[in-house]
Amino acid sequence: MTQTLVLKKIHSFLRKLKTAIQRTLPSIDHKAAWANYETALAYRANIAFLSKVVFTSFYMPIGIANYQQSKEYIDAEKPHNEELMKTMFPILQWTMIIMTFGRLILMAISMKKLSICKTYIYYQVLYGILEDCLPRDFGDMQSKLSNTNNIMNFCLLYFDFWPNCLTMSALPLVQLMTNTFVYDKNMTGSLIWQCIAATGWQFFSLLMCHMVINAVGLIFVEADILRSGNEQLLNNLKEGVIIMDQESGFVHFVNKAAKRFSIRKNRYLGVSMSIHNNEACPSIDDRTNTFDKGQELFALIDMKILNA
Numbered sequence: 624m625t626q627t628l629v630l631k632k633i634h635s636f637l638r639k640l641k642t643a644i645q646r647t648l649p650s651i652d653h654k655a656a657w658a659n660y661e662t663a664l665a666y667r668a669n670i671a672f673l674s675k676v677v678f679t680s681f682y683m684p685i686g687i688a689n690y691q692q693s694k695e696y697i698d699a700e701k702p703h704n705e706e707l708m709k710t711m712f713p714i715l716q717w718t719m720i721i722m723t724f725g726r727l728i729l730m731a732i733s734m735k736k737l738s739i740c741k742t743y744i745y746y747q748v749l750y751g752i753l754e755d756c757l758p759r760d761f762g763d764m765q766s767k768l769s770n771t772n773n774i775m776n777f778c779l780l781y782f783d784f785w786p787n788c789l790t791m792s793a794l795p796l797v798q799l800m801t802n803t804f805v806y807d808k809n810m811t812g813s814l815i816w817q818c819i820a821a822t823g824w825q826f827f828s829l830l831m832c833h834m835v836i837n838a839v840g841l842i843f844v845e846a847d848i849l850r851s852g853n854e855q856l857l858n859n860l861k862e863g864v865i866i867m868d869q870e871s872g873f874v875h876f877v878n879k880a881a882k883r884f885s886i887r888k889n890r891y892l893g894v895s896m897s898i899h900n901n902e903a904c905p906s907i908d909d910r911t912n913t914f915d916k917g918q919e920l921f922a923l924i925d926m927k928i929l930n931a
Contacts, residue, residue, distance in 0.1 A: 656847035660840045664782060665740040669733060671779035672726045672743060679723045690716040693757040708758035715757055722750050744780040744787050748794065751776075755798045769798060770821050778832045788829045795821040854878075 682688040690712075697708055729746065733739045751773065759765065773791050781787040799818040803810045854876065857864050863881030867874045872891045 653844060653848065655851070656844040657840070659847055660843045661782065662737065663843070664836075665733065665737045668740040668743045668780050669730050671776075672730055676723060676726050689754055689757060689759075690719055693759050697758050711756065712758060715753055719750065719753055719757075722746070722753070741782045744776065744782070745790065747776050747780055748790050751794050752797050755794065755801050766795070766798065766817065766821060770795065770825050773825060774828045774832065777829050778836070781829075781833070781836075784829075784833045788826065788833070791829060792822055792826050795825065 773794050777791050795818050857878045864878040865881050866876040874888050874890050877886050877888055
């Protein structure tokens with residue numbers, strides 16, 4: 624008897640534990656909603672990549688692209704390790720030009736495989752490393768602009784926080800190492816402290832960006848789950864349901880029962896009153912067909928009922 628009671632308690636505990644674990648796991652609806660949000664983030668990344676190509680294309684003709692400024696720096700001044708700079712410059716220049724327009728190839732691939740957008744941030748980090756290796760005078764303002772640019776790239780391109788954040792946070796260190804070991808500039812305490820401060824400030828900024836984008840994602844997921852649930856309920860109704868704008872007649876939703884009248888979303892319908900059996904009945908006109916000619920009736924729902 625005691626053994627049976629113990630087994631029942633163990634079984635009850637395991638069942639409760641299983642239920643608790645299942646509640647922590649994302650449901651199918653949550654996974655689908657997050658997938659939709661990731662799709663939106665992928666389109667955000669494509670727009671960011673396209674804007675970078677466009678802006679660089681505008682900078683080239685007027686001579687303010689980063690490698691053009693680097694060339695002016697080499698010609699105008701006597702920088703550290705000048706021979707190495709002149710040797711590295713053509714390689715860096717053409718690599719950056721190829722990578723600038725190589726973004727278009729990645730965007731073309733993303734039209735077939737959208738998950739490629741998750742690699743954009745690593746592509747941009749590599750571009751940033753090459754940019755840091757360009758012979759330039761990295762003053763305080765250049766470092767600040769570089770850090771700000773890193774934060775902007777993170778906001779526009781990131782998907783996974785820790786891998787993307789740690790990779791992006793390494794760029795200030797790369798900039799310091801480039802100045803010190805490639806171009807033989809002195810590593811002073813001021814430069815080291817500036818690198819540490821920039822890395823810390825950048826990490827904090829990236830964390831804040833992550834929290835904001837995640838918060839927006841949670842709002843998006845909740846709204847998407849509600850929309851999906853409402854559509855499932857309305858699609859299960861035998862009655863035809865059309866949700867449309869009262870002023871413009873734009874159709875926002877059509878359930879399965881109403882689709883048999885060839886009414887589709889994202890179209891404009893007209894609502895008018897027609898006479899049926901000596902009574903005024905609302906009819907819906909899609910500007911090619913009018914329904915309720917003694918066959919089907921459509922009833923307008925009073926919005927006050929829904930607001931009650």
